[in-house]
Amino acid sequence: MKSLRTLANSKVKQGDYNSAIALLTQLINLNPTSASDYNNRGLLYFQSGQAYKALFDYNQALRIDPRLDSAYNNRANYYASVGQLAEALTDYEQAIDLNPGNIRTWINQAITFRELGLYDLALENLDMALMLGCLEDHVYAQRGRTYHLRGDWNCAISDYQKALKCLPLSGSSDSLRKKVENWINDLLKPLKA
Structure with a gap:
């Protein structure tokens, strides 16, 4: 099973989500009580645009292990x-209660607060994420x-x-760098006119 999981991770890194999903399905068939395999397959379904399959897998992961914080975070992202921002906030809160060190959950919850116009709550979350140090x-x-x-x-x-x-100047952070540069340009645009 470990080699299947390693191969699935390799397929994800190559961007071959369909093959990774197939490998995780094999793992689930071999061990249908693996909450993390359901959660990981759900994440791949979500990333490949199959949202309802993702939700099914997140729910299954949480039925198996109701303390799996990453499944709450992933379901909240869905x-x-x-x-469904109220449901998202509930799941983010549950994930944080289970694992206060899950920085991604703090960030994701902050983004949701921001979408609701709750800027102070968003900033509190992001300050907490900074204190966690990653x-x-x-x-x-x-x-x-x-x-x-x-x-x-x-x-x-x-x-x-x-x-x-x-x-970093190149690599996996290119999209975030571009996004930040666009936000800066958007902010400075009225000053340049």
Whole structure:
């Protein structure tokens, strides 16, 4: 089973989600009580645009292991993507209760707060994520965006610059770098006109 899991991870890194899903399905058939395999397959379904299959797998993972914080985070991301923000916030809160060190959940919950216009709550979450000490580039980018939308442009520029400073110049962070650069341009556009 370990070699199937390793091969599935390799397929994910190659962007071959269909093959990775097939391998995770084999793992689930071999061990139908593996909550993490359901959760991982659900994430791949979600990333490949098969949202309802993702939701089914997240729910199955949580039936097997109701303490799997990453499944709550992933299911919350599904809910947020379909506009069910109250459900998303409930699942993010459950994930944080189970694992307060899950930085991605703090960031995702902050984004959802921001979408609801709850900027202060979003900023509190992002400050907590910064205290946890990982993914600073993502945290600064999202905190900058929150300040930007709240109208605190100086704080936004400062955090955008911190995010760019933390981000590598190439590689897997290219899309985040581009996003931050676009946000800066959007913020500065009225000043350039």
